[in-house]
Amino acid sequence: MANVLAVLEQRGGALKSVSHEALTAARSIADGLGGEAHALVVGPAGTSGGGLGEYGADKVYLATDDALKLYQGDQYAQLAADRVNGGDYEAVILPATALGKDLGPRLAAKLGCPLVADAISVAYEGGIVVSRPVYAGKAIYTLKITAAPSVICIRPSAVTPAPATRDGTVEEIAASSQAGKAKPATTVEVKQPERAAVDVAEASVVVSGGRGLKEAENFKLIEELAEAMGAAVGASRAVVDAGWRPHAEQVGQTGKTVSPNLYFAIGISGAIQHLAGIRTAKVIVAINRDRDAPIFKVADYGIVGDLFEVTPKLTEEVKKMLEG
Amino acid sequence: MKIAVCIKRVPDSEARIKIGSDGKEIDGSGVKFVLNPYDEYAVEEALKLKGAAGAGEVVAVSLGTDAAQETIRTALAMGADRGILLKADNAGVDPLPAARVLAAELGEGGYDLILLGKLAIDDYSQAVGTMVAELLNLPCVSAITHLDITDGKGKAEREIEGGVEVVEFELPAVLTAEKGLNEPRYPALRGIMLAKKKPLEVKDVTLDPGGLEVLKLALPAERKAGRIVGEGPEAVPALLDALRNEAKVL
Ligand SMILES: Cc1cc2nc3c(=O)[nH]c(=O)nc-3n(C[C@H](O)[C@H](O)[C@H](O)COP(=O)(O)OP(=O)(O)OC[C@H]3O[C@@H](n4cnc5c(N)ncnc54)[C@H](O)[C@@H]3O)c2cc1C
Ligand SMILES: Nc1ncnc2c1ncn2[C@@H]1O[C@H](COP(=O)(O)O)[C@@H](O)[C@H]1O
Numbered sequence: 226m227a228n229v230l231a232v233l234e235q236r237g238g239a240l241k242s243v244s245h246e247a248l249t250a251a252r253s254i255a256d257g258l259g260g261e262a263h264a265l266v267v268g269p270a271g272t273s274g275g276g277l278g279e280y281g282a283d284k285v286y287l288a289t290d291d292a293l294k295l296y297q298g299d300q301y302a303q304l305a306a307d308r309v310n311g312g313d314y315e316a317v318i319l320p321a322t323a324l325g326k327d328l329g330p331r332l333a334a335k336l337g338c339p340l341v342a343d344a345i346s347v348a349y350e351g352g353i354v355v356s357r358p359v360y361a362g363k364a365i366y367t368l369k370i371t372a373a374p375s376v377i378c379i380r381p382s383a384v385t386p387a388p389a390t391r392d393g394t395v396e397e398i399a400a401s402s403q404a405g406k407a408k409p410a411t412t413v414e415v416k417q418p419e420r421a422a423v424d425v426a427e428a429s430v431v432v433s434g435g436r437g438l439k440e441a442e443n444f445k446l447i448e449e450l451a452e453a454m455g456a457a458v459g460a461s462r463a464v465v466d467a468g469w470r471p472h473a474e475q476v477g478q479t480g481k482t483v484s485p486n487l488y489f490a491i492g493i494s495g496a497i498q499h500l501a502g503i504r505t506a507k508v509i510v511a512i513n514r515d516r517d518a519p520i521f522k523v524a525d526y527g528i529v530g531d532l533f534e535v536t537p538k539l540t541e542e543v544k545k546m547l548e549g
Numbered sequence: 550m551k552i553a554v555c556i557k558r559v560p561d562s563e564a565r566i567k568i569g570s571d572g573k574e575i576d577g578s579g580v581k582f583v584l585n586p587y588d589e590y591a592v593e594e595a596l597k598l599k600g601a602a603g604a605g606e607v608v609a610v611s612l613g614t615d616a617a618q619e620t621i622r623t624a625l626a627m628g629a630d631r632g633i634l635l636k637a638d639n640a641g642v643d644p645l646p647a648a649r650v651l652a653a654e655l656g657e658g659g660y661d662l663i664l665l666g667k668l669a670i671d672d673y674s675q676a677v678g679t680m681v682a683e684l685l686n687l688p689c690v691s692a693i694t695h696l697d698i699t700d701g702k703g704k705a706e707r708e709i710e711g712g713v714e715v716v717e718f719e720l721p722a723v724l725t726a727e728k729g730l731n732e733p734r735y736p737a738l739r740g741i742m743l744a745k746k747k748p749l750e751v752k753d754v755t756l757d758p759g760g761l762e763v764l765k766l767a768l769p770a771e772r773k774a775g776r777i778v779g780e781g782p783e784a785v786p787a788l789l790d791a792l793r794n795e796a797k798v799l
Binding site for chain 2: 295296298299302322323324326327329330331333334335337338339340341342343354357358359360361362363364365366367368369370371372375405406407408409410411412413414415416417418422423424426427430472473475478479480486487497498504507508509510516521522523524525526527528529530531534535537538539542543546
């Protein structure tokens with residue numbers, strides 16, 4: 226009987242929602258295997274591992290140490306590898322966030338096992354079968370994992386967290402496993418932007434603007450709509466390269482891949498590299514004055530028109546709707 | 550400063566992907582191949598660091614078929630000093646075997662710094678760099694957008710959700726380059742001429758099969774073009790109605 230380990234992600238001691246997604250995926254594989262779903266939570270003193278039974282954890286391993294408040298890749302990898310080696314695991318599941326994309330491959334290298342990066346589905350069919358996009362989402366692999374353990378990073382929003390009732394017994398484990406490396410790298414600080422914003426890669430609604438906005442200043446139209454909707458602001462590469470917006474907001478092949486419920490592309494033409502980042506969005510809305518813009522070929526709903534007229538009207542109506 | 554840069558030959562980002570007749574691989578015929586865009590940032594950073602140090606060597610290492618020699622020549626034309634082709638027929642889909650072969654070569658080289666791209670735009674794994682670091686037991690910072698190195702000590706920045714991590718490390722180290730780190734130079738004509746004469750060593754390697762079996766490779770379900778709900782600001786109520794009552798996302 227083999228188990229599945231979900232490596233969860235916290236920020237400032239609080240678990241992020243992608244953690245529940247990873248745990249839900251672990252639970253479903255564990256059910257297929259007839260094994261248990263375990264969670265590993267690493268964080269500063271005071272981080273809680275409680276309540277995870279509600280997402281399917283049979284057991285929660287909690288490693289707390291203030292030295293692990295920030296993500297320390299070299300240490301986290303050793304800690305996770307020690308946990309995997311200390312149990313009977315068929316698979317390890319992580320969210321494919323900035324943390325998971327760094328930690329997942331490190332862990333696979335330490336364990337000498339296969340890695341599935343950025344999976345969009347995971348299922349147990351007499352073996353673990355995953356799908357993952359390649360070539361910027363232009364093609365999708367269906368893969369069968371033929372070795373155990375394996376490490377699987379699962380894209381945010383690919384799994385819907387499902388309630389479950391398990392014990393979720395918390396066991397504290399030592400956080401101070403040897404760093405593994407003679408001289409580990411150390412994260413010394415996390416610089417936060419002045420205004421804490423929702424990140425495009427994790428938001429359920431994203432409002433993106435492109436060159437059609439004409440100048441940096443006009444992005445306030447995008448910001449106002451985003452604020453009205455509780456959405457994250459995204460941008461095309463054209464406007465990031467022009468210095469109007471930070472790279473962190475870029476959506477697409479050389480930016481972020483997003484999978485929100487709702488994506489607005491405003492004044493964005495829909496270049497193939499931009500589309501690469503939004504293929505897994507559930508609903509795409511385009512606002513563009515050019516009826517032939519490629520974005521309309523993938524958009525679920527479109528408005529042909531001048532964004533300088535349409536966007537403020539949309540913001541106003543959204544406010545009314547959400548208030549009313 | 551002795552720096553290795555790992556570079557990969559990948560289909561151009563504009564390339565239309567066709568699936569081969571076996572349904573498990575792409576059909577590469579007619580596809581234009583380029584130096585992986587993220588590896589351009591890595592090469593550029595290596596050249597800048599060597600320039601700043603005033604001395605050193607930049608070695609471009611690629612694992613691939615003979616065709617990857619062309620990719621290595623591109624890096625040499627940008628200014629790298631020499632190239633190494635680790636020649637293998639097929640890299641497979643599991644990133645670890647490739648990382649092992651690269652690590653075995655890089656571990657022998659006595660490099661102060663090993664640079665890679667954040668991600669290869671073909672397999673989209675974003676894995677080989679951090680794997681190489683673990684296999685070599687070297688400190689690692691992935692997806693960096695900023696780098697300072699002074700007196701054998703480095704400080705790098707990487708973007709995370711809603712912030713920027715600042716990471717300190719000592720050399721030797723492994724770093725992977727994110728867009729924003731620098732502006733890669735274009736090879737100048739002189740560089741292209743010089744590149745032809747620079748040394749390029751070819752070594753045969755064998756990859757282990759890895760632990761992933763391809764069941765199929767397929768094109769994604771095409772997104773159906775939706776509908777234009779109307780023109781101009783008058784269309785806004787119709788849009789919101791569709792989002793709320795049809796798509797049920799509001
Ligand atoms: C290797 C590589 C990687 C890349 N990676 C990315 C990436 O990650 N993300 C990305 O976005 N791009 C990427 N690109 C760039 C991409 O090819 C396009 O150049 C870019 O997406 C264009 O941005 P845009 O749509 O904002 O601008 P444009 O293509 O200029 O489109 C502007 C749109 O605004 C519309 N418009 C203008 N005025 C108005 C108005 N008043 N009202 C309404 N509509 C208006 C126009 O009709 C047009 O459709 C990459 C390119 C390469 C080569
Ligand atoms: N076959 C290869 N040859 C040389 N470098 C590679 C190869 N595969 C991956 N890399 C390096 O590893 C980085 C990340 O690749 P990947 O993990 O495949 O997305 C790339 O940007 C390259 O720098």
